[in-house]
Amino acid sequence: MIVNNSLDEVKKRENALSIIKSIVEIEGRSSLFDLTGLSGGFIATPSEISLLETYVGPAIFEDALQEVGIDHMGGEKVLPLNRTSSGILATILTLVKKDTNVVHYLAQLPAHPSIPRSCKLVGANYFETDVFEEFSIPENTSLVVITGSTMDHKVIDEDEFKKVIEMAHEMNIPVMVDDASGARLRTVVFNQAKACDLGADIAITSTDKLMPGPRGGLMAGRKDLIDEIKVKVNQFGLEAQPPAVLAMLNGIKNFDGDNLVKSFTRKDELFDLLNEKFDNFDKTPTGVMISPEGLNTEIDAQHNLSDNDVAFLFSFILLKEHGIITIPAVSMPGASATIRFDLSTSDAFNLDLKDLNKKIESSFVRLQEVITNEEKCREIVFNS
Ligand SMILES: *Cc1c(COP(=O)(O)O)cnc(C)c1O
Secondary structure, rough: OOOOOOOHHHHHHHHHHHHHHHHHHHHEEEEEEEEOOOOOOOOOOOHHHHOOOOOOOHHHHHHHHHHHHHHHHHOOOOEEEEEEEHHHHHHHHOOOOOOOOOEEEOOOOOOHHHHHHHHHHHOOOOEEEEOHHHHOOOOOOOEEEEOOOOOOEEOOOOOOOOHHHHHHHOOOOOOOEEEOOOHHHHEEEEEEEOOOOOOOEEEEEEEEOOOOOOOOEEEEEEEHHHHHHHOOOOOOOOOHHHHHHHHHHHHHHHHOHHHHHHHHHHHHHHHHOOOOOOEEEEOOOOOEEEEEHHHHHHHHOOOOOOHHHHHHHHHHHHHHHHHOHHHHHOOOOOOOOEEHHHHEOOOHHOOHHHHHHHHHHHHHHHHHHHHOHHHHHHHHOOOO
């Protein structure tokens, strides 16, 4: 085993960032291909930047974000946060008491780790399922959670979405929707309604997923609940700071759904190319992916690495040899180790898919070569 715990994950991330830095310094930004689908960005004019003071910034940009954010998310009020995870934590801190139940329905396990972790922190009992027939809401439930689109971009069925909200509201229980990527993926590609329009009390999206914004979270929903949650957010420093708020505002304004729709068709071409060599790639709405288990199955050689280790290693080889950024190398602890090639953000628009396919194939050849040498694998992941 190479990556064993959260500390190892922090270390591999540091190594990935230092590889990215050296590629930018030596070859330039154009030699990097961010295919994570979280390519972030900071769109701002010099005159906007000059307003980024502690109190002037929020006065101008938080106000503007209300209108633009509500237009994007629905609901009565929005609240900008440091991350989606911050919004999930703040909602659970506010609405969930010790020893109560939190139940979560999502299209496919696993849930984002911030949900069970936040429940653990407040001492609540947490239940999750991806089998709709098995979903039920027990007595003494304080919060119902729905994930609109999972970390691997598995999108919920809209009828099931409505049904879960109905069940919760019959029992007067609030519903929080983790709509990190779903707020755009569900609505633009799958023509579903906004979570708040479906009746969600709170919905949170990630402002760097499938849109040109900064890492951050944007919460929308019922004004009374948002006001309560905002107290916790400010008490614990979970709010977005003025620079992030500005970039969120401009990121949403520059969000172009057509790019998502284009990647929806281009992914078929990449999938067909990859299938000439591999058996375990799957399509996502805006790209392709291979699970850690699937990737390990492709490997012929005998080795002692875990499925996740194989995924981390592959992600590092793609980065080091071809400048291709995928999530496992750069992710935060506990994130999915699935390798996803997302075609929805700007680095992917001009990419020749035949060339990308060749790079993926040659990285896989390299992976097979090094995998039996654990020492070498460790060096690739940790640079030690
Ligand atoms: C990315 C993601 C999150 C967390 O977003 P952060 O901004 O990293 O906190 C939560 N839930 C889902 C489904 C996600 O995909």
